[in-house]
Amino acid sequence: MCLAEAKIWPVDTMMIWKIEYRSTKKFWSAYVPCGAAQLNAVQLSLEQIDVIRRLAEMNAQHLTLVTTVKDLIETHREGKIASLIGVEGGHSLGNSLGVLRTFYGLGARYLTLTHACDTSWAVCSLGETNNTEGTAPGLSEFGKAVVRELNRLGMLVDLSHVSTRTMRAALQTTRAPVIFSHSAARALCNSTRNVPDDVLRNLAKNGGVAMIPFYTYFITCNNTATIKDVIAHINHIRKVAGIDHVGIGAGFDGINFTPVGLEDVSRYPQLLATLLEDPMWSEEDIKKLAGLNLLRVFAKVEQVRDEWQRAAVLPVEKISPPENSACVYGVS
Template sequence: MDSRCASRLGGIGGYNDTGGGYLDQSNPRMYCTGGYCMGDTMMASATGRGLCGEELELDMRRHIQACACTCNHMGYGNYMDYQTTCLTELPDVAPCNGTVRLPGPCEDSPSSGTSSKDRRRDNGPRRKYRLLAPVLLLVAALLLGGLCLPLLLQSAPATHQQRLDVIRRILTEVPLIDGHNDLPWNVRKFVHNQLGEVNLSSDLGRVDPWAKSDWSHTDIPRLRAGLVGAQFWSAYVPCGAAQLNAVQLSLEQIDVIRRLAEMNAQHLTLVTSVKGLVEAHREGKIASLIGVEGGHSLGNSLGVLRTFYGLGARYLTLTHACDTSWAVCSVGETNATQDSTPGLSEFGKAVVRELNRLGMLVDLSHVSTRTMNAALQTTKAPVIFSHSAARALCNSSRNVPDDVLRNLAKNGGIAMVPFYTYFITCNSSATIKDVIAHINHIRKVAGIDHVGIGAGFDGINFTPTGLEDVSRYPQLLATLLEDPTWTEEDIKKLAGLNVLRVFGKVEQVRDEWQKAAVLPVEKISPPDNSACAYGVS
């Protein structure tokens, strides 16, 4: 404490031995020690005795004006700070860069007609708000920061390379699942299913006859480069085999898929469930799933369907490019034929119900619009379009009309966009942006939860620029991130979460039906009198 303050307080009051300071007895509420003077609100806090802020402020001012010391008086300054003509002003004191901000010109004066009591009453709320202001500002800043920080963290990366880095991270968290790949048919076509003649771990783009074919886009190095987490391999046989040896050929194609996974076990693993798919991704392997492409592969037998399921098949495309006796394909479909065809016969509806009971996905790619609607009305589980785009953007009967997309959303299913240019732009050329246009259209009409990817590689001979083979999926997803309306969560849904949800719901329906003891469907298809088969009468 300044010696002048000590001598003054000593003359008026006396040294306080217990507190190590001086008590100003002309103002017994003030206590000076260690270079600071304090009001007795602090001294009396333990006993519950104290003053309100206005009274302390008035007493502090009176003390400072009478005190000759140069101490800071708890931030209120000293007598030099109060050499003003506005002697009755109660200063609003606020720290400013470590100093004291003094009041401006006097607003209250004795001539204002306002009593000291009124001034204290009016000044109290103002001071309270001023004291609360920094706290409120701090709270607001914290709240705003909490809201804005996630948005800032999710802001679109600036460069394509940065977006690719984001995609690589995302695809370690969620498997990229493609709905359709025809590699098994190329194995049959090029090497007659002699797996010893093909090394899938090599770059087939440099190996004849694969390198010379516009229909070849797949091998393990490119699958790895494309960060593929799961692939539905197509067990396809041509429609020419219908009612002949389609069942045998389908069994052979399922066998090829299973053996490809076994021979390349370091990279591929056969999967038949959501759980297995997730585990494969966690282990860094590509989950290999089987889809049977075309109802003609059944030979009109639900027993064959159950056999396919037992061998690992997890979806059935109801038709390929040919009708069956129980379902109508998209080939030759016009507005007139849509009205005249039944879509699904009673046996066709039984096929859908048996797929539900087994836990197999109903695939509506290749079917007519009437068959799409009939299947959506029959199924009790979500369906998929394993490789179909939006008909509104490319008027191909292989694509999905908007009204069906809306019904698909109600069903909970998913449309998986292909990369075949004739389904994207209806001609031989297309770009990544054209594929994105279909993805965005399906997202707009059906919703983000109902769109996926089903490129159709190895079964197409015209691909979009930038999507030439299975290594290019990250380029597509990174380009989507250029659009600020696409979030990381949206990318995850498109890449794989939507398929996992649909597949999981199909398994849930299967489990519920098992608990309800729903029996296998034993309906027999009417015989095809033109078939060359034993037992037909």
């Protein structure tokens, strides 16, 4: 669906095993379950990326695989859906920056640092409730190297799913804006999957964007919610971080409860029309929410990449020891 008034594609993000909606464009997330961590997560992620690329090729009349802001805008002008690849979960890297660079070379343009499981270098949101966070830093030295390498490559750092300590550590480490691809305001729903106000304020300083999910448990912390509850989160993040730092994350597939009034993508016009009933919201504000904020972040990430290329910043070579060295060749 195209929002002609905003001249922005509302997003429809699909994982091969899980479909998620993101604002402004299609992100196809190469997601693999946490059970694959330290097993065949890298292989499965590569296979997901392969399927995404073939899917775009098979539907070339509608989809174009893009890797840059320029290509995204041109694809939209052609009336096609600009499709980008993301990797949702740092466990997909297998503790290898070489794998991260390979993902980038295959077209991946964001990495969610964790999914619903810790890695050896970053703590997930569940770590705040199951005591795995403890006294561990939000990011290990290798975790900080992952963030810096994402900056060097020009790949979006996604902080949805990570613990608060990891959010703060990543914001201190990154030199480019970050995203929360599908996280709401913790002040309105006290879930560790949501973003605290102090982090939202730092996100504004960073220049990033928090994109609101439509999963009721992240909106009202129970299985019922309405479109007005979602708007409350949008307005809260706007109030705390500013209009330039809020977007729509949705996440339609992969969730089993949706707010009343936001059952599927056909309801996007109702969401935006309801916001426009509030004098605080202008058409320019709606354009930012619907996608321009994310495009700005993506463009800034590319700018940092270009600056680092001109400065001849070299790839990071840091290594993270495997968790099970008995199963790894060349490690004793």
